[in-house]
Amino acid sequence: MEAVQTAESPATFEEIREILHRNAIGMEELRKRQEETAQLIKETRESQKETDRQMKEYNRRFGDFTNRFGEVVEYMIAPNLCDKFEEFNYYFQRAVSNSRYKDHKNNIRFQVDVMLENGDLAMLVEIKTKLETADVKEHIKRLEKMRKYADLHGDKRAFLGAVAGVVIEDPVKEYALTEGLFLIEPSGESFNITQPGNKPKEW
Incomplete structure (x- = not known):
């Protein structure tokens, strides 16, 4: 018995046109989605730029506020420090704010x-608005620079260190006192000074 061979009928013109029509619709939808995606990316980038701009402006204003607040704290504390330290038998004749020291030859530069x-x-x-451990460490380095600067310029005085802050967490307080620094913090309308448990460190 002979095998009967069958072949699929070729697609008609109408079927081909329907396939092309569907493909065209699919491509159009894809193009629209790509355009929508591109627009969304553009809007997101513009929104991100605006957010970045707003954050920069916020940081600038907050930085200005922090600096000014720190200056206010400094001017509140500085005039009374000499009198306060008399309680610890330290008699200072004057308090000088924002002293700058430079020695280009020996690469020394710092501010007090x-x-x-x-x-x-x-x-x-x-003096800081919020005193951090890093600030204490930096101040110790400043005292070391002061000692080096003084030795190079014939200044034989001994140097003590103190740190002050409106906000100071307990671990920071303990660290500063352990390192031999005086601790200055607000108390009502004035401020308190805490002396290190051991003898204050001299540089």
Whole structure:
């Protein structure tokens, strides 16, 4: 018995036209989605740029506020420091704000928020709105620079250190005192000074 061979009928013109029509619709939908996606990406980028601009402006204004607030704190504390330290038998004749020290030859450069001075002794005071451990470490480096600068310029005075802050967390307080620094913090309309448990460190 002979096998009967069958072949699929070729697509008609109408079927081909329907397939092409569907493909065209699909391509049009794809093109629209691509355009929508591109527009969404563009809008997202523009929105991100605006967000970045707003964040920069916020950071600038917050930085200005923090700096000004820090200056207010400094001016509140500085004038009374000499009197306050008399309670610890330290008699300073003057308090100098924002002293700058430069020695280009020896690559030394630093600034002191408040320097309390007399003939034999000086104290470097660092004042922050919020005092962090990193600020304490930086102040210790500043005291080391002060010692080096003084030795190079014939200044034989001993130097003490103190840190002050409106907000100071307990671990930061403990660290500062352990390192031999005086701790200055607000108390009502005035401020308190805490002396290190051991003898204050001299540089």
